[in-house]
Amino acid sequence: MRGRAWLLIGLITCAAALIACRGTSPDARTPFVPPRTAAGHPDLQGIWQVRNAAHWDLQDHTGALNVPAGFGVVVDPKDGTIPYRPEARARKQANLAAREQSDPMQKCYLAGVPRTMYLPHPIQIFQTGAEVVFLSEYVHTWRWVPLTPLERYPGYESWMGDPRGRWDGDTLVVETVGFNGQTWLDHAGNYHSDALKVVERLTRTGPEVITYEATIDDPKVFTRPWTIRMPLYRHVDRTQLLEYECYLYAEDAGRPIIGSHPEVNE
Amino acid sequence: MTRHVGRVLWTRHLARNVGRVLRTRHLLIPIGASVVVGALMLTTAAGQRPSGDARPVQAIVVGGCDLANVNAFHACASAKAKAFMPPRTADGVPDLQGYWRSRNNNAAYNVEEAAATFGIPASGGHIIDMPDRHIPYRPEALARRNQLRGKGFDDPQAHCAPSGAPRKNVTLFGWKIIQPAGHVLFLYESMHDYRVIPTSGRPHISPAIKMWHGDPVGRWEGSTLVVDYRNLNGRHWFDMSGNFQTEHIHVVERYTMYEANAILFEARIEDDTIYTRPWTLAFALERNTEAGYYQLEYACHEGERDLQHLAAGNER
Numbered sequence: 114m115r116g117r118a119w120l121l122i123g124l125i126t127c128a129a130a131l132i133a134c135r136g137t138s139p140d141a142r143t144p145f146v147p148p149r150t151a152a153g154h155p156d157l158q159g160i161w162q163v164r165n166a167a168h169w170d171l172q173d174h175t176g177a178l179n180v181p182a183g184f185g186v187v188v189d190p191k192d193g194t195i196p197y198r199p200e201a202r203a204r205k206q207a208n209l210a211a212r213e214q215s216d217p218m219q220k221c222y223l224a225g226v227p228r229t230m231y232l233p234h235p236i237q238i239f240q241t242g243a244e245v246v247f248l249s250e251y252v253h254t255w256r257w258v259p260l261t262p263l264e265r266y267p268g269y270e271s272w273m274g275d276p277r278g279r280w281d282g283d284t285l286v287v288e289t290v291g292f293n294g295q296t297w298l299d300h301a302g303n304y305h306s307d308a309l310k311v312v313e314r315l316t317r318t319g320p321e322v323i324t325y326e327a328t329i330d331d332p333k334v335f336t337r338p339w340t341i342r343m344p345l346y347r348h349v350d351r352t353q354l355l356e357y358e359c360y361l362y363a364e365d366a367g368r369p370i371i372g373s374h375p376e377v378n379e
Numbered sequence: 380m381t382r383h384v385g386r387v388l389w390t391r392h393l394a395r396n397v398g399r400v401l402r403t404r405h406l407l408i409p410i411g412a413s414v415v416v417g418a419l420m421l422t423t424a425a426g427q428r429p430s431g432d433a434r435p436v437q438a439i440v441v442g443g444c445d446l447a448n449v450n451a452f453h454a455c456a457s458a459k460a461k462a463f464m465p466p467r468t469a470d471g472v473p474d475l476q477g478y479w480r481s482r483n484n485n486a487a488y489n490v491e492e493a494a495a496t497f498g499i500p501a502s503g504g505h506i507i508d509m510p511d512r513h514i515p516y517r518p519e520a521l522a523r524r525n526q527l528r529g530k531g532f533d534d535p536q537a538h539c540a541p542s543g544a545p546r547k548n549v550t551l552f553g554w555k556i557i558q559p560a561g562h563v564l565f566l567y568e569s570m571h572d573y574r575v576i577p578t579s580g581r582p583h584i585s586p587a588i589k590m591w592h593g594d595p596v597g598r599w600e601g602s603t604l605v606v607d608y609r610n611l612n613g614r615h616w617f618d619m620s621g622n623f624q625t626e627h628i629h630v631v632e633r634y635t636m637y638e639a640n641a642i643l644f645e646a647r648i649e650d651d652t653i654y655t656r657p658w659t660l661a662f663a664l665e666r667n668t669e670a671g672y673y674q675l676e677y678a679c680h681e682g683e684r685d686l687q688h689l690a691a692g693n694e695r
Contacts, residue, residue, distance in 0.1 A: 151469055151560060223681060241557060241558070255566050352581070353584070355588065361591070
């Protein structure tokens with residue numbers, strides 16, 4: 114009799130949990146309890162991808178040729194506008210006007226951070242107790258995020274930055290510096306300098322959703338730090354990345370990308 | 380990790396990094412397009428040998444096994460592996476995690492045994508099942524190899540292509556092995572390349588999909604990690620000497636720890652469209668034990684500047 118009562122309570126709890134999940138947006142910080150890895154961390158592993166147009170423009174924008182329309186993902190400032198310094202805003206506008214040539218991704222360059230996380234290509238996350246690894250299908254690149262203290266190489270500059278990670282409750286926090294200032298944040302010419310610091314926060318907010326947030330701080334370009342937020346959705350129908358070898362496909366198509374490096378164009 | 384056998388300044392960007400890399404005591408060796416400069420520096424540093432002398436350029440001992448003679452090395456490492464019990468991960472499989480680099484007798488230049496030629500140092504040869512340590516090419520394939528040999532600018536690595544299997548392990552840049560549950564990951568320094576090796580026993584993907592990386596499927600055989608590669612696009616070379624492959628290639632790699640800081644690496648190559656029989660490469664992987672070490676970025680395509688000049692030179 115007592116066993117049945119417990120079973121009934123269990124069933125009611127499960128049903129309530131199901132209703133709660135279904136009735137709420139997965140992006141709304143529901144009290145989802147994430148599964149854990151053997152190391153006891155929330156399990157972020159799997160293949161993930163955004164379903165938005167952030168890669169083309171982080172702000173509200175109408176569609177254009179080869180540019181899908183999209184809502185902005187800037188959540189701070191509240192008006193969704195990137196807080197450029199006046200002279201930097203002029204450069205952003207120039208970038209936008211010349212994006213077909215000037216977007217570094219048009220040359221198949223590494224996408225940088227945070228752009229790698231919201232490309233129209235999947236990423237895969239792996240974890241051990243000591244590290245988190247982000248793999249990108251786009252030009253086969255990895256981000257290795259140590260969770261243990263590790264002294265940075267001084268003066269390091271790179272396309273993908275030098276990340277360090279930690280768990281803040283059930284949220285993975287990744288702080289990345291060491292950028293070369295040559296990547297863009299999107300195809301709309303939003304850019305940064307080598308003073309860029311990105312703080313990303315990844316939280317499992319549903320069975321198939323990670324809420325991804327990135328705060329972008331670059332005093333040379335922006336008047337204050339600003340934040341983007343978007344869901345990463347799990348690819349439930351695939352277990353491995355394939356490859357997207359952008360510059361090699363250009364070669365195959367008879368359009369090798371040579372002589373177009375940033376220092377040449379300066 | 381303190382020897383520097385050469386360096387290449389192919390972009391201002393990379394040049395800055397190279398300076399940093401040398402200061403932080405990485406091993407750096409030129410690849411692909413920069414073979415000539417690097418090779419000359421290497422042969423000069425190691426002492427020029429008379430032409431026709433194919434003895435190894437330098438003595439390399441890893442985990443107590445000398446790589447001067449690859450068959451003797453293979454026997455030594457295999458014997459040690461039988462007596463060595465590798466550490467285990469929480470999953471109970473051998474723990475290969477850490478930073479590793481390839482140790483061999485100039486296999487990056489030529490996997491076959493070969494005397495030094497202009498711009499190419501002598502190579503000891505790492506083929507263990509051919510008496511002459513040469514790839515068993517069919518005659519028409521050998522002719523093609525000889526034709527490719529003079530076209531360094533056609534080396535896919537010079538185009539920043541992922542090097543595939545087994546070449547990624549032949550280049551002298553290091554890589555990190557990580558073992559999340561059910562997988563082995565290789566994160567390579569060179570060209571930010573990676574391999575995801577599932578050890579869950581999933582089947583290979585459809586042969587309709589061809590990739591520079593191929594489709595690696597792993598399994599544990601005793602203490603050995605066995606990785607079976609299909610779906611390779613066949614456009615890779617094995618080295619800088621034109622030794623080539625086709626999309627019919629099947630590669631099986633074996634990783635066996637034989638000492639705490641040493642792995643016996645073997646790669647069996649099969650492709651009966653161009654080889655008369657399967658053949659096997661072997662050499663050592665050595666652990667990088669430097670405290671506080673981590674891999675810096677090596678962005679290839681973003682900084683590549685040599686290819687246009689090499690290709691232009693060939694057209695003249």
